[in-house]
Amino acid sequence: xxxxxxVEAAEVTAFLRDYAVxxxxxxxxxxxxxxxxxxxxxxxxxxxxxxLFERHAEVELEYFLELMVALADHGLACPRPIMADDGSYLxxxxxxxAALVERLAGKAVTEPxxxxxxxxxxALGRIHRIGRHVHRRRSNERGPAWWRVTADALRGVLQADxxxxxxxxxxxxxxFDTQHLPRGVIxxxxxxxxxxxxxxxLSGVIDFYAACNDILLYDLAICLNDWCVxxxxxxxxxxxxxxxxxxxxxxxxxxxxxxxxxxMLRAAALRFWLSRLYDLxxxxxxxxxxxxxxxxxxxxxxxxxxxxxxxxALWPA
Amino acid sequence: xxxxxxVEAAEVTAFLRDYAVxxxxxxxxxxxxxxxxxxxxxxxxxxxxxxLFERHAEVELEYFLELMVALADHGLACPRPIMADDGSYLxxxxxxxAALVERLAGKAVTEPxxxxxxxxxxALGRIHRIGRHVHRRRSNERGPAWWRVTADALRGVLQADxxxxxxxxxxxxxxFDTQHLPRGVIxxxxxxxxxxxxxxxLSGVIDFYAACNDILLYDLAICLNDWCVxxxxxxxxxxxxxxxxxxxxxxxxxxxxxxxxxxMLRAAALRFWLSRLYDLxxxxxxxxxxxxxxxxxxxxxxxxxxxxxxxxALWPA
Numbered sequence: 182x183x184x185x186x187x188v189e190a191a192e193v194t195a196f197l198r199d200y201a202v203x204x205x206x207x208x209x210x211x212x213x214x215x216x217x218x219x220x221x222x223x224x225x226x227x228x229x230x231x232x233l234f235e236r237h238a239e240v241e242l243e244y245f246l247e248l249m250v251a252l253a254d255h256g257l258a259c260p261r262p263i264m265a266d267d268g269s270y271l272x273x274x275x276x277x278x279a280a281l282v283e284r285l286a287g288k289a290v291t292e293p294x295x296x297x298x299x300x301x302x303x304a305l306g307r308i309h310r311i312g313r314h315v316h317r318r319r320s321n322e323r324g325p326a327w328w329r330v331t332a333d334a335l336r337g338v339l340q341a342d343x344x345x346x347x348x349x350x351x352x353x354x355x356x357f358d359t360q361h362l363p364r365g366v367i368x369x370x371x372x373x374x375x376x377x378x379x380x381x382x383l384s385g386v387i388d389f390y391a392a393c394n395d396i397l398l399y400d401l402a403i404c405l406n407d408w409c410v411x412x413x414x415x416x417x418x419x420x421x422x423x424x425x426x427x428x429x430x431x432x433x434x435x436x437x438x439x440x441x442x443x444x445m446l447r448a449a450a451l452r453f454w455l456s457r458l459y460d461l462x463x464x465x466x467x468x469x470x471x472x473x474x475x476x477x478x479x480x481x482x483x484x485x486x487x488x489x490x491x492x493x494a495l496w497p498a
Numbered sequence: 499x500x501x502x503x504x505v506e507a508a509e510v511t512a513f514l515r516d517y518a519v520x521x522x523x524x525x526x527x528x529x530x531x532x533x534x535x536x537x538x539x540x541x542x543x544x545x546x547x548x549x550l551f552e553r554h555a556e557v558e559l560e561y562f563l564e565l566m567v568a569l570a571d572h573g574l575a576c577p578r579p580i581m582a583d584d585g586s587y588l589x590x591x592x593x594x595x596a597a598l599v600e601r602l603a604g605k606a607v608t609e610p611x612x613x614x615x616x617x618x619x620x621a622l623g624r625i626h627r628i629g630r631h632v633h634r635r636r637s638n639e640r641g642p643a644w645w646r647v648t649a650d651a652l653r654g655v656l657q658a659d660x661x662x663x664x665x666x667x668x669x670x671x672x673x674f675d676t677q678h679l680p681r682g683v684i685x686x687x688x689x690x691x692x693x694x695x696x697x698x699x700l701s702g703v704i705d706f707y708a709a710c711n712d713i714l715l716y717d718l719a720i721c722l723n724d725w726c727v728x729x730x731x732x733x734x735x736x737x738x739x740x741x742x743x744x745x746x747x748x749x750x751x752x753x754x755x756x757x758x759x760x761x762m763l764r765a766a767a768l769r770f771w772l773s774r775l776y777d778l779x780x781x782x783x784x785x786x787x788x789x790x791x792x793x794x795x796x797x798x799x800x801x802x803x804x805x806x807x808x809x810x811a812l813w814p815a
Contacts, residue, residue: 201574226575226624256519283573311518427542430521
């Protein structure tokens with residue numbers, strides 16, 4: 182939406198009076214927020230990100246903040262929400278829910294190394310493990326029900342053969358039994374732009390505003406489809422092997438998970454193909470962000486369907 | 499005591515299984531602990547300090563850990579205790595209470611700049627403010643009752659005139675009314691070796707293992723006597739002014755606090771003079787740490803008595 186709510190230094194100074202972070206020294210708007218308004222806030226006490234939430238309900242924000250607190254409590258590198266004097270993490274600024282979180286060092290990488298993939302795999306395993314301590318629940322708003330309504334919305338604009346592939350994949354997923362797969366808190370959007378590195382060291386996992394309760398293996402599949410592929414969408418064996426090995430060291434798989442990975446890789450490709458198609462064909466008012474190529478995830482989906490055994494040898498013995 | 503409990507990597511690996519911090523990569527003993535055993539622990543998930551507590555009761559450790567968690571929650575740069583899978587911060591290793599905390603970057607400074615003094619002043623104000631959120635209580639074990647027993651222990655070994663100064667100061671402090679002075683959680687040992695800096699930026703306040711509930715102004719006095727003095731113990735005006743101004747910006751003083759500062763500076767000098775005298779004359783078995791010169795705090799006490807108006811002009815208008 183590229184929403185951008187302007188706040189002035191005087192408003193932020195007043196807002197910060199309810200936090201023990203010290204005097205405001207600098208305030209900088211961050212241009213690249215898509216769904217929220219973000220500011221870099223520097224005080225004498227530290228460096229923070231101030232987020233004004235434009236879209237989510239407060240009950241959802243409480244979930245995201247509980248998760249981020251739990252992850253930070255357990256030592257994961259992620260932006261810690263800062264507690265206000267009244268003990269809350271969520272307050273209001275400019276008529277919007279607002280939160281102050283730690284600002285982390287580092288930057289995103291576009292071409293991750295094997296070591297960086299291992300670091301993300303390990304972090305994902307830790308997120309899934311620590312997620313057990315989150316008491317609130319949030320369903321996945323981009324799950325099978327959303328796939329179906331989105332497919333129906335696209336029915337009038339897509340070619341018949343494209344639509345047939347989508348319908349067939351939705352049917353395949355509906356028939357696929359996921360009862361035995363462990364569920365928990367998933368990040369649901371752990372793409373390369375949501376992990377910060379200082380060199381090979383992972384300095385922060387960010388953007389927990391799609392997190393929800395769903396199948397853990399599906400979250401792993403989202404990551405493998407992004408972190409461990411060559412440009413055409415096929416896996417880079419070394420990165421995929423490193424990612425998987427690091428992941429399972431933190432969250433050991435149960436029986437049947439390795440066998441279910443090919444279906445989850447397809448589900449993950451379908452979900453992002455659908456959202457990119459939707460964003461392309463139904464751009465939101467005021468949208469100025471770069472529309473991402475849906476074809477990338479169509480290619481990934483076709484590859485995953487064609488090569489169901491592709492990950493069998495990459496999964497740790 | 500220079501206690502040092504050896505633990506092996508295999509024991510630490512087993513200990514870390516109850517934390518979501520990832521695989522142990524490196525373990526290094528830290529030689530300079532005086533009262534606890536400390537190790538640098540590096541895992542794939544981060545860098546930590548593992549402390550085995552040699553002296554404190556578990557109820558005291560719970561207080562220190564609650565304080566450190568509260569300070570980190572509110573955004574103060576300090577070592578965050580890492581939560582174990584069972585939700586606790588305090589576990590056991592090698593028959594001792596043990597805690598894993600974040601390892602912070604930076605190093606202590608011996609000759610602080612004006613800007614560094616301001617940063618410590620601000621951090622102290624924030625500690626006093628955030629301390630309101632700590633529910634546990636701990637009394638000051640180095641308070642007036644301890645001054646008296648320590649003075650009595652020293653009575654047989656000190657010169658008569660030295661002893662007379664100590665007795666007179668204890669009598670002065672006993673007659674000084676502190677009822678109107680705000681109390682709360684104090685660090686109680688915020689000397690230069692307990693603050694880390696990266697350049698001018700304060701990167702961490704450490705060693706909360708003397709923290710207790712006492713007079714806030716007394717904690718400020720401990721700091722001023724260490725951070726803002728020239729070698730003979732007199733104040734460096736620029737550093738003292740910067741420290742005080744930054745402190746009051748975070749924790750505004752109440753009426754009467756400025757007037758009570760001279761007495762608190764004397765109390766703070768007395769407390770550290772007494773402990774240094776005691777350590778010098780009654781060295782503990784196995785003691786190999788460097789004994790610090792008690793004369794430094796005797797000079798400071800005599801200066802503070804001789805110049806009761808010394809800080810009046812330094813306190814912010």
